[in-house]
Amino acid sequence: xxxxxxxxxxxxxxxxxxxxxxxxxxxxxxxxxxxxxxxxxxxxxxxxxxxxxxxxxxxxxxxxxxxxxxxxxxxxxxxxxxxxxxxxxxxxxxxxxxxxxxxxxxxxxxxxxxxxxxxxxxxxxxxxxxxxxxxxxxxxxxxxxxxxxxxxxxxxxxxxxxxxxxxxxxxxxxxxxxxxxxxxxxxxxxxxxxxxxxxxxxxxxxxxxxxxxxxxxxxxxxxxxxxxxxxxxxxxxxxxxxxxxxxxxxxxxxxxxxxxxxxxxxxxxxxxxxxxxxxxxxxxxxxxxxxxxxxxxxxxxxxxxxxxxxxxxxxxxxxxxxxxxxxxxxxxxxxxxxxxxxxxxxxxxxxxxxxxxxxxxxxxxxxxxxxxxxxxxxxxxxxxxxxxxxxxxxxxxxxxxx
Amino acid sequence: xxxxxxxxxxxxxxxxxxxxxxxxxxxxxxxxxxxxxxxxxxxxxxxxxxxxxxxxxxxxxxxxxxxxxxxxxxxxxxxxxxxxxxxxxxxxxxxxxxxxxxxxxxxxxxxxxxxxxxxxxxxxxxxxxxxxxxxxxxxxxxxxxxxxxxxxxxxxxxxxxxxxxxxxxxxxxxxxxxxxxxxxxxxxxxxxxxxxxxxxxxxxxxxxxxxxxxxxxxxxxxxxxxxxxxxxxxxxxxxxxxxxxxxxxxxxxxxxxxxxxxxxxxxxxxxxxxxxxxxxxxxxxxxxxxxxxxxxxxxxxxxxxxxxxxxxxxxxxxxxxxxxxxxxxxxxxxxxxxxxxxxxxxxxxxxxxxxxxxxxxxxxxxxxxxxxxx
Numbered sequence: 001x002x003x004x005x006x007x008x009x010x011x012x013x014x015x016x017x018x019x020x021x022x023x024x025x026x027x028x029x030x031x032x033x034x035x036x037x038x039x040x041x042x043x044x045x046x047x048x049x050x051x052x053x054x055x056x057x058x059x060x061x062x063x064x065x066x067x068x069x070x071x072x073x074x075x076x077x078x079x080x081x082x083x084x085x086x087x088x089x090x091x092x093x094x095x096x097x098x099x100x101x102x103x104x105x106x107x108x109x110x111x112x113x114x115x116x117x118x119x120x121x122x123x124x125x126x127x128x129x130x131x132x133x134x135x136x137x138x139x140x141x142x143x144x145x146x147x148x149x150x151x152x153x154x155x156x157x158x159x160x161x162x163x164x165x166x167x168x169x170x171x172x173x174x175x176x177x178x179x180x181x182x183x184x185x186x187x188x189x190x191x192x193x194x195x196x197x198x199x200x201x202x203x204x205x206x207x208x209x210x211x212x213x214x215x216x217x218x219x220x221x222x223x224x225x226x227x228x229x230x231x232x233x234x235x236x237x238x239x240x241x242x243x244x245x246x247x248x249x250x251x252x253x254x255x256x257x258x259x260x261x262x263x264x265x266x267x268x269x270x271x272x273x274x275x276x277x278x279x280x281x282x283x284x285x286x287x288x289x290x291x292x293x294x295x296x297x298x299x300x301x302x303x304x305x306x307x308x309x310x311x312x313x314x315x316x317x318x319x320x321x322x323x324x325x326x327x328x329x330x331x332x333x334x335x336x337x338x339x340x341x342x343x344x345x346x347x348x349x350x351x352x353x354x355x356x357x358x359x360x361x362x363x364x365x366x367x368x369x370x371x372x373x374x375x376x377x378x379x380x381x382x383x384x385x386x387x388x389x390x391x392x393x394x395x396x397x398x399x400x401x402x
Numbered sequence: 403x404x405x406x407x408x409x410x411x412x413x414x415x416x417x418x419x420x421x422x423x424x425x426x427x428x429x430x431x432x433x434x435x436x437x438x439x440x441x442x443x444x445x446x447x448x449x450x451x452x453x454x455x456x457x458x459x460x461x462x463x464x465x466x467x468x469x470x471x472x473x474x475x476x477x478x479x480x481x482x483x484x485x486x487x488x489x490x491x492x493x494x495x496x497x498x499x500x501x502x503x504x505x506x507x508x509x510x511x512x513x514x515x516x517x518x519x520x521x522x523x524x525x526x527x528x529x530x531x532x533x534x535x536x537x538x539x540x541x542x543x544x545x546x547x548x549x550x551x552x553x554x555x556x557x558x559x560x561x562x563x564x565x566x567x568x569x570x571x572x573x574x575x576x577x578x579x580x581x582x583x584x585x586x587x588x589x590x591x592x593x594x595x596x597x598x599x600x601x602x603x604x605x606x607x608x609x610x611x612x613x614x615x616x617x618x619x620x621x622x623x624x625x626x627x628x629x630x631x632x633x634x635x636x637x638x639x640x641x642x643x644x645x646x647x648x649x650x651x652x653x654x655x656x657x658x659x660x661x662x663x664x665x666x667x668x669x670x671x672x673x674x675x676x677x678x679x680x681x682x683x684x685x686x687x688x689x690x691x692x693x694x695x696x697x698x699x700x701x702x703x704x705x706x707x708x709x710x711x712x713x714x715x716x717x718x719x720x721x722x723x724x725x726x727x728x729x730x731x732x733x734x735x736x737x738x739x740x741x742x743x744x745x746x747x748x749x750x751x752x753x754x755x756x757x758x759x760x761x762x763x764x765x766x767x768x769x770x771x772x773x774x775x776x
Contacts, residue, residue, distance in 0.1 A: 132518065300721060300771075301716050307406075307701050308408070309691060311408060312698070315409065315411045315698075317416040318411060318694070322691075326691055329684075329687075389677070389684040390677070390681075392688070393674075393683065397684065399680050399683070400672040401675060
């Protein structure tokens with residue numbers, strides 16, 4: 001890791017700040033997705049792909065990835081500053097989340113030289129959109145039971161089966177795919193293999209799924225004798241479960257190496273506070289209602305809890321008893337908070353809580369209700385909150401498996 | 403966006419956390435905590451001497467008054483580890499009394515008393531009265547000047563911690579119609595002035611103090627112009643250190659309960675494998691981690707105008723929420739054993755009730771925060 005020159009870092013941070021101030025488009029004239037899981041229209045997709053590409057070309061994404069694979073070759077502190085500047089100026093999300101946050105760090109840690117050379121730059125530039133194929137219609141939380149089959153056939157594998165909740169499935173060029181290469185192992189986990197699967201090939205078909213919000217965003221992906229070249233796997237045949245678990249650690253923030261930026265924006269307590277000032281109760285701002293005040297302050301304490309816990313991961317002496325505790329708990333903390341604060345916001349809007357996206361009377365274009373419904377994508381996806389409690393209970397507190 | 407505080411952690415804090423973690427673990431095993439409950443003084447004088455030698459009483463006292471010149475931020479890790487192991491003694495009381503002198507004492511009082519406190523003389527504050535009010539400015543006791551210049555005190559103070567161990571007591575009174583603080587020596591108290599109270603936390607010692615008939619020395623009055631500011635400072639300092647002791651206790655009760663869930667078998671399975679027990683203990687654990695993050699943020703920001711108060715009230719509110727939930731569930735999850743006196747869960751639950759009752763519980767601090775933030 002190269003040393004950080006504070007003067008260089010400061011200059012970089014100032015340049016990033018100026019660049020995002022200049023280049024962020026807050027309102028392109030249509031509704032932007034709150035998270036990478038909600039890219040439902042071509043208009044949104046193209047806008048966000050161009051945005052990610054533009055940030056990458058400017059040097060503010062992948063700044064800490066190695067130069068030889070298209071990164072900036074700088075210490076992590078530089079990317080952190082760029083991300084802060086992007087957030088400060090309200091930059092739109094990056095849509096290539098699976099690539100930036102999962103596949104990229106995984107390949108940097110465990111990929112072959114050829115895989116890194118082939119994939120990493122396209123992830124950063126958003127030329128190659130990635131999706132993830134873990135969950136199946138019959139196996140959601142029970143990932144280890146995945147049944148999509150991959151059978152070796154000469155220099156490739158033949159894949160048959162189906163994956164579900166494929167975010168960006170319609171647009172993706174590649175999928176990280178967990179498939180069963182053997183059905184006869186004594187432990188179900190030992191029959192799984194982790195592939196880098198091409199999507200734009202014969203035998204791969206995607207069907208859009210309409211979400212509870214009424215929008216599209218996910219697909220179901222069907223494999224019918226689809227070909228994957230035999231060398232497009234991470235780890236070894238039968239070692240896919242370990243790789244998948246490692247990938248989830250990147251997702252949950254328990255392991256670093258992500259390219260930078262962010263892939264979702266949420267309602268925060270300050271926006272809700274502003275809403276509470278605009279809405280009315282008895283002819284006065286809702287914020288003057290004692291019941292609303294009491295709830296509001298609890299949300300502000302909680303958002304501060306989450307912010308402080310994130311800061312605390314950087315202070316090793318304060319994390320000696322459970323070194324992974326904060327990281328493994330953070331998904332649960334953040335996603336459940338997001339769900340509940342949006343629910344509270346709907347309550348603040350009073351009778352207008354009945355409106356939804358598309359009606360001119362909807363408060364803030366229906367943002368709060370849509371955010372509440374979309375919040376379930378995070379409390380369910382990536383391991384439900386109930387599974388998260390098992391993970392924290394078993395891996396942090398050492399409780400026996402359920 | 404309003405600044406709600408942020409985390410920081412100094413080398414000194416890290417060193418003290420390290421030392422306090424092993425010291426408190428060594429000196430205060432649960433068998434000893436239980437033994438000291440039966441002891442009239444409630445603490446081990448040998449351990450107290452070692453604490454004095456470690457210099458912990460002087461951590462937040464300036465160097466020119468015989469201390470280490472650090473701040474309450476550095477007292478926090480010590481207090482946290484004491485709470486984790488329920489190490490008993492007049493550390494909290496004496497540290498707060500020193501804070502009262504620093505915030506409101508005259509130069510002479512600071513010059514004379516602070517080096518004594520840093521060197522192991524014990525002291526306590528007498529602030530609470532029969533009005534059941536957490537507002538420290540709500541005072542009925544009085545001090546009046548006598549013709550020879552001494553201060554004649556009257557009234558009754560309650561919940562005076564460690565009073566029988568203290569050499570110095572600082573009481574809040576009304577003086578010329580305004581809140582004031584008066585320092586005097588315990589030795590000057592009339593017989594029968596102290597009555598030991600029956601309190602929920604049996605590891606602590608608390609007394610009612612009858613001031614009637616007591617004459618404090620002429621120079622016992624703390625600076626009257628700074629009395630209100632001193633009471634505000636004491637309120638926040640007391641809450642910060644209470645939050646530390648509570649966080650330590652929360653950690654301990656969760657560890658204790660998790661151990662039980664890993665060893666107790668029912669219906670042929672370790673009970674920790676049941677999600678009805680596993681999931682709530684995870685919620686308790688997350689509440690603890692959040693409380694600890696707030697604690698060290700409050701410690702770091704304590705001296706900042708405005709932010710210090712916000713962070714401290716959040717820390718106490720979150721500590722109360724966390725320890726109340728964790729200790730309540732700890733009793734429940736120990737099943738029949740949890741209902742017995744022998745189960746340590748009750749010690750922590752009682753500790754939580756004590757701290758909620760002193761200087762404001764979660765609901766009280768949240769109400770203050772609505773005024774500060776909304």
